[in-house]
Structures are given as structure tokens and as C-alpha cells.
Amino acid sequence: MKITKESVESQAIRYLRSHILEGHIKLGAKLVESALAKELELSRSTVRMALNSLVNDGLVIQKPYSGWQVVEINEQDLWELYHMRLALEGEAAAMAAKWASSDDKRRLADFFQEYQLLCLQHGDDTRRISEMDWQLHLLIVEICGSARMLNQYKQILYPLQAYIALTHQDYDLSDSASSHQALVQAICSGNAVMAAEQARDNITPMFRSAAVQTN
Missing domain, CATH: 1.10.10.10 (Winged helix-like DNA-binding domain superfamily/Winged helix DNA-binding domain)
Structure with missing residues (x-):
């Protein structure tokens, strides 16, 4: 033990x-x-x-x-955080596809399987699903191999997580896991181009629209 x-x-x-x-x-x-x-x-x-x-x-x-x-998050902050997240997650996903070890990719696949099971069995548990959603994105950055990128990402991730927790409490997350499937598959198969594309596309529509409207 x-x-x-x-x-x-x-x-x-x-x-x-x-x-x-x-x-x-x-x-x-x-x-x-x-x-x-x-x-x-x-x-x-x-x-x-x-x-x-x-x-x-x-x-x-x-x-x-x-x-x-x-921290307080105004419209300009949200716009900046969104675009920083877009850039970092795309690059981190490509790096993870190219450089993550087989053990790390297996860990990602296993975590994603747990995520899918949670959505299937407890689709109304928005708190737990949201937590696993953020953990999946954080795990991808963790396995990309860059400690500097991970540190920078946390400074984006945590404020956004707090913002979304307060402003999107009733958002339907029951299909959250399936929206990440192509991203996880691209990383695990080593397709860096597809991984980067899927990571950028996976930024949730609710957050994308909120951020873009501030531009």
C-alpha cells in the first residue's frame, strides 16, 4: 500500500x-x-x-x-485567456502525439475510458464531469514533455475553470467525453497534425462564443 x-x-x-x-x-x-x-x-x-x-x-x-x-476576470482577460489556451493546447497536443511515451499514452487512454464511463453512467453529474474534462486537458499538457508549458498552462487553466464554474453552471456536459475522442485517438496514434487541430477545435463552444464576443 x-x-x-x-x-x-x-x-x-x-x-x-x-x-x-x-x-x-x-x-x-x-x-x-x-x-x-x-x-x-x-x-x-x-x-x-x-x-x-x-x-x-x-x-x-x-x-x-x-x-x-x-482574481477577477473581465472581457479582455477572457479574450486573452481563450487565445492563450488555444495556442498552448494545440502545441501541447502535437508535442504529446510526437513525444509522449507509450506509458503516458496508455495513461491518457485509460483516463479517457474512465471519463467516458462517467458520462455514460452519471451524465447529470456536471461537477464531476467538468472536473474530469479539465483533468484530461491538463494531462495532455503534462505528457507533452515541457515543464515550462505546463506551468504556463496552469495559469490559464485555473482562472478559466473558476470563471466557467460561476457562469456556466447549467451547461449540459453529458456528451462531454465523446467530443474528446478524436483528440485522444490522434495523440495515442502519434498524429501530431490531427492532434493539434482537434485540440484547437475542442475548445468548448460555450467558452469560444463567450470569448470571441469580447473581441
Whole structure:
């Protein structure tokens, strides 16, 4: 049995990140170190380190003289994030098709199979389906072989995830997995051109239309 010991700081990061991404902490909300430390029963220094990590994730900003705040996303931000995501995901998918190991491609295929099963058996569980959708895209970037690209992608992924969680709560995701099938197949078969094309085309219509309208 594999036993992992997660640090208190890591637990705080995971807790705060999930609460922002799931919409429990709203975009633009002020975050007070002392209040969070009391709520989580942690030291202020631990909370401060967790908030600094969320700054690197693109989810939190630190304002001089006024403390911490969850990021806000305006129309210009959304337009920029959309186009950055479009470029990074297309390139990452092509790189994954060319350079990912057979083990990584098998891991992607296995994860996609779980994703399909979830949509088939629990098509109304939008929270879990949305989470697996984002995890699939993140996994593709992880296996592309570029740590720099992965770090940049997370700064795009997390703010978008928080935005969509707040603005598209009633979106039908029951057919979400099938829309990714061609993308996964292209990566696993090593077709870099098709993988890049499918990755760009796979940006969900609801987000594409929201972003393009701001241009």
C-alpha cells in the first residue's frame, strides 16, 4: 500500500484552490489571512505560503496595502485567456502525439475510458464531469514533455475553470467525453497534425462564443 504524507501547506492550497474553482469563494473576493488561519486552524504563515502558491496558479493576486484577493476576470482577460489556451493546447497536443511515451499514452487512454464511463453512467453529474474534462486537458499538457508549458498552462487553466464554474453552471456536459475522442485517438496514434487541430477545435463552444464576443 502506498502511503503519502501531504504537508499542511499542501492541504491548505488544495482546500483554497478547490473552493475557488468550485465557486464557493467568488471571483474578486477579498481573502483575509487572519480569518483563513482561524477557519483552517493554521498559522498565518502557512496560510500566506498557500496564498502565494495560488498567486502562481493565477487564482489569487496580492494588492499592495490591501491584502489578498481572488482574481477577477473581465472581457479582455477572457479574450486573452481563450487565445492563450488555444495556442498552448494545440502545441501541447502535437508535442504529446510526437513525444509522449507509450506509458503516458496508455495513461491518457485509460483516463479517457474512465471519463467516458462517467458520462455514460452519471451524465447529470456536471461537477464531476467538468472536473474530469479539465483533468484530461491538463494531462495532455503534462505528457507533452515541457515543464515550462505546463506551468504556463496552469495559469490559464485555473482562472478559466473558476470563471466557467460561476457562469456556466447549467451547461449540459453529458456528451462531454465523446467530443474528446478524436483528440485522444490522434495523440495515442502519434498524429501530431490531427492532434493539434482537434485540440484547437475542442475548445468548448460555450467558452469560444463567450470569448470571441469580447473581441
